[in-house]
Amino acid sequence: MAASPRIRNALTLFSSPDCVVCHRVRLVLAAKGVSYELVSVDPNNPPEDLLDLNPYHSVPTLVDRDLVLYAASVVSEYLDERYPHPPLMPVDPLSRARLRLAMLRLELEWVPHVQAIQNGNKVQAEAGRKRLKEVLLGALPLFKASKFFLNAEMSLADCAVAPIIWRLPALGVILPKEAKLIEDYGQRIFRNPGFVRSMTAEEKQLRELPA
Template sequence: MGVVAKRSSMTFYSNGTDHYSHRVRIVLAEKGVAVEINDCDPNNLPEDLASLNPYNSLPTLLDRELVLYEPNVMMEYLDERFPHPPLLPVYPVARAESRLFMYRIQRDWSSQVDVILNSEDMDQVDTARQQLRDSLVTISPIFGEKDFFMSEEFTLVDCCIAPLLWRLEILGVELPEAQCKDLLEYMERLFERESFQLSLSEEEREMRD
């Protein structure tokens, strides 16, 4: 596991296949945080997790006495706790816009990914897969305007998007090269980042050929 570090008061209970855990691991790697990563089997969770997290869920971040169990809250906490490099804009309006982008990613893309991965209704899965593909194709030109999503700098928004794009193959979503040139180039930029490579679990490395 790439983000494992020297002994630390911070522990991250992570699911090595889960895109929500992955987004937090990217932030940890981007910040160079000394953290103990506990890769957990979601079907056989550690006994102490239930005493820490009332939902007994993954991911869970433990920093001394603080316990966090919502991924975006973890990401913003880490950005404030370890301010360099900053992963949200300085100014309130731009920060609010970034949070709104993260909300829309959750509503429009992450929710479709969750259906594809978890639903047993194949019609529902096919619909979610088509909607995710169509949405990505439609928005592809935006990724050509700046190096990162609506920004010249890598931000928490990119940390939310990257795990979804890394999983497109296992989701059965194929992007047409002619229509998605900008998005595919953006994906290359993300995947080549050192922090992204460090964030990958063994299971995630096996997701792409």
């Protein structure tokens, strides 16, 4: 579908102010150093442009001239190919497939708990906290394996993982001491100037940046 004539910039991202999935795409854009127009969306009251462009009305939605993309995985992979430097995927097919699978599992098994905590009722939020803690502890070996998530260099997977780790204190998810390396991993990413650039004012309030 063609982009709406109301969209002024070639590259435009529809994004919500505290959305872990939107943050993932904003982090990819920040890592690439790409400038774009940010359209801030209240998911409960999406603007007409978004209703016209995306049949699911979801954020993040990216418009690049006549191309309209949605689903964070599709948008992130497109951006990595469209702006190849720095590359955010390894080159060999095996490592690429592993990272894609990890990102899929994160979408299916981690993100719904974040959203339950943010948007659910008290019972759903409490269940979300418990499950998110469990999946993170279950993933400890993955955080141990390399400097970044399943990879020696920062990748699209870190762009998906780090926004979740950033939110843990605000979500009320407190990890035990033996999970310190998850926090250490987070701090490595949070120190990156791209991470700071990726955040909205609302997200910056969620915790202190490392010194």
